[in-house]
Amino acid sequence: MSEQRRPGGTARAVVIEGATVITLDPARREFVGHVVVHGNQVIAVGPGPAPASEDARVVDGRGCLLTPGFVNTHQHLYQWVTRGLVPDAGLFRWLTTLYPAWAGIDEQSVHVAAQGALAQLALTGCTTAADHHYVFPRDGGDLLGAEIRAAAEVGLRFHPARGSMDLSEKDGGLPPDSVVQDRDEILAATEAAIDRWHDPSPGSMLRIAVAPCSPFSVTTDLLREAAELARRRGVRLHTHLAETTDESDWCAEHFNCTPAEYAEEVGWIGPDVWFAHGIHFTDPEIKQLGRTGTGVAHCPSSNARLGAGIARVADLRAAGAPVGLGVDGAASNEAGSLLEEVRHAVLFARARGGPEAVGVRAALELATLGGARLLGREDEIGSIETGKLADLALWRLDTLPHAGIADPVAALVLGAPPPLELLLVNGRSVVERNTVVTIDQSVVATEVARTQQALLAKAG
Numbered sequence: 001m002s003e004q005r006r007p008g009g010t011a012r013a014v015v016i017e018g019a020t021v022i023t024l025d026p027a028r029r030e031f032v033g034h035v036v037v038h039g040n041q042v043i044a045v046g047p048g049p050a051p052a053s054e055d056a057r058v059v060d061g062r063g064c065l066l067t068p069g070f071v072n073t074h075q076h077l078y079q080w081v082t083r084g085l086v087p088d089a090g091l092f093r094w095l096t097t098l099y100p101a102w103a104g105i106d107e108q109s110v111h112v113a114a115q116g117a118l119a120q121l122a123l124t125g126c127t128t129a130a131d132h133h134y135v136f137p138r139d140g141g142d143l144l145g146a147e148i149r150a151a152a153e154v155g156l157r158f159h160p161a162r163g164s165m166d167l168s169e170k171d172g173g174l175p176p177d178s179v180v181q182d183r184d185e186i187l188a189a190t191e192a193a194i195d196r197w198h199d200p201s202p203g204s205m206l207r208i209a210v211a212p213c214s215p216f217s218v219t220t221d222l223l224r225e226a227a228e229l230a231r232r233r234g235v236r237l238h239t240h241l242a243e244t245t246d247e248s249d250w251c252a253e254h255f256n257c258t259p260a261e262y263a264e265e266v267g268w269i270g271p272d273v274w275f276a277h278g279i280h281f282t283d284p285e286i287k288q289l290g291r292t293g294t295g296v297a298h299c300p301s302s303n304a305r306l307g308a309g310i311a312r313v314a315d316l317r318a319a320g321a322p323v324g325l326g327v328d329g330a331a332s333n334e335a336g337s338l339l340e341e342v343r344h345a346v347l348f349a350r351a352r353g354g355p356e357a358v359g360v361r362a363a364l365e366l367a368t369l370g371g372a373r374l375l376g377r378e379d380e381i382g383s384i385e386t387g388k389l390a391d392l393a394l395w396r397l398d399t400l401p402h403a404g405i406a407d408p409v410a411a412l413v414l415g416a417p418p419p420l421e422l423l424l425v426n427g428r429s430v431v432e433r434n435t436v437v438t439i440d441q442s443v444v445a446t447e448v449a450r451t452q453q454a455l456l457a458k459a460g
Contacts, residue, residue, distance in 0.1 A: 012057050013038045014424065015050045019061025019394060020408045024068055024369055024383040028361075035066060037390040040203055040427040045384055063398030064421055065408040067364065068383050069127025069391035070338045071371025074238075074276040074297035074326025077131045077147050078105055080113035080120075081452045083334045091244045091306050095174055098331060103178045104458040107141035109451045114150035116448045117336055119436045121327070122154060124337040124417070127391035127425045128371070128381060129156050130297075130326075132238060132276065134163025134213040135179050136189075144193055148206065155430040155438045157204075157391065159375055161211030161238045162193045166222050172254075173217050183222045186212075187229060194233050202380065203389060205426060207235070214240040215259055216250050220266055227267040236272050236376060239263075243277035244308045260285040269294050274374040276326060278316070279309040286312065290319030295374040298366065300344035301335065302328030310348045313366070314357040324371030339417055342367045346413060360413040390427040395420060 014037040023029045023045065034050035036043050044051060079102075086097045105113075114131075121129055129151065136143060144160055151158035164186040167173030173180075181189075190210055198208040210230035212218040218239075230237045242248070242259045251259045260281055263269060269288070274295030281289070289296065298311050316323050325341040327333050342363045349358035358366075372382030380389050396419045397403075397411050405411035412418065423431035430438055 013053055015056045016059045016061045017050055019064045019066040021066045025385045037427050040390055042386055042388050042390050065395045065397050065412055067393050068368040069393050070125040070367040072121055072126045072129045072326055072338050073324035073371045073374045074299055074328055075131050076329035077114040077117045078110045079329040079331035080117040081109055081448055081455055082331045092246050099176050101455055101459040102135045103137050104455050107146040109455055110143045111146040111150050112447045112451045114147035115444045117330055118151055118154040118156055120336040121338055122423055122430050122436055124339040125393040126338045130159040132161045132163050132211050134165055136181055137179055153439055155425050155428055159207050161209035162190045163211040163213050165213045165217040167217050167219050175217050187225055209236040209238045211238040215262055223266040238274055241275035242280040248280050279311045286315050286319050289321040295322035297324050297326040299326045299328040300348045302333040305332050310352045313349050314353050322373040323366055324374040325367050342413055360409050363413055390424050392424045394422040
């Protein structure tokens with residue numbers, strides 16, 4: 001199913017026929033039918049056969065489920081080369097143990113890590129990825145540029161969040177001095193990243209967010225000034241918040257308030273803000289998130305891996321807060337699978353709130369429209385509608401693990417991970433027959449293993 005192009009390089013139309021289509025459009029239509037893509041847009045969608053087209057690539061979707069591409073709203077790509085370490089620890093001990101290894105990252109290691117993590121995301125249905133990169137060692141080189149280059153090579157729509165830390169161990173924070181930066185340096189580098197890379201145009205493949213790391217690794221002044229910078233430049237704000245009880249205790253000790261109260265005090269609330277994790281919010285705080293349109297990136301696998309708890313997804317949604325999904329750092333979620341987060345979002349919510357807490361279609365919505373809303377792109381991605389961007393995932397459900405499951409959404413969400421027949425991003429093939437076609441997976445796997453060995457040797 002290699003991508004076919006006309007002479008001169010212009011893309012042919014793509015017609016996907018005979019698949020079960022889950023549109024997630026305003027009417028939440030589901031049908032066996034067709035989707036037609038021209039360039040980077042969906043130009044037709046509906047039940048039954050597609051309109052006749054003389055010059056189109058036709059994809060046989062029989063036995064498949066077509067969904068909007070998934071949106072990953074929180075990750076740390078650089079951690080792909082430090083997976084499997086510190087497997088049995090909570091957040092604070094996990095962080096302090098891994099910081100010495102992360103202090104050695106550079107352009108080469110970040111590029112390799114990003115290629116590996118983004119390729120895995122693509123194989124699990126992701127078409128748009130937000131990354132929170134906050135470790136910038138001295139002499140590390142152009143780390144943000146390295147992951148941006150990797151995203152372009154893999155072919156995913158990319159929203160890197162320029163992170164930062166300016167509160168080191170000597171100042172009472174968690175990170176070592178070697179991985180923090182001066183506040184003025186951070187603000188200048190963040191604005192330079194916006195100048196260099198941020199593309200606000202419709203259909204953009206690359207947008208920058210402003211993302212100081214967390215209350216326990218960033219000063220109050222940096223949080224306030226970062227928010228002012230983001231709003232002056234018209235970009236979104238992202239940080240970790242309310243992830244663990246240790247963080248809650250830290251905020252109580254240092255600020256005499258909860259993490260959410262602290263975020264509000266420093267101007268971090270509103271529809272341009274999304275928090276990673278958001279596990280430990282009170283009832284009034286959840287209502288405030290809904291009232292203000294402040295978003296939460298739910299990372300169920302990582303939260304379970306670190307024993308942090310289970311976010312109150314059903315309550316957040318009921319309050320009207322935007323909620324999306326994230327895989328989080330690969331060092332706290334070695335699978336790096338966005339489809340796995342969809343399944344875990346259902347299972348963990350039900351473990352906490354009963355069998356009707358989150359349904360399979362609600363979980364699919366978290367991975368698509370919910371994530372699009374967090375990134376401010378719900379008008380472009382997250383559903384299959386005429387005029388929206390052609391970010392689509394075609395899942396094969398006629399193999400042994402799924403045959404006989406009548407509801408295709410239940411098969412996708414609750415069943416074993418199915419083969420990904422086709423992934424289109426901006427109308428371009430990124431995955432075909434469960435293989436990434438934009439990069440050589442075997443070469444990247446070899447480089448990932450070699451890079452981890454070198455990084456650990458460097459850390460001593």
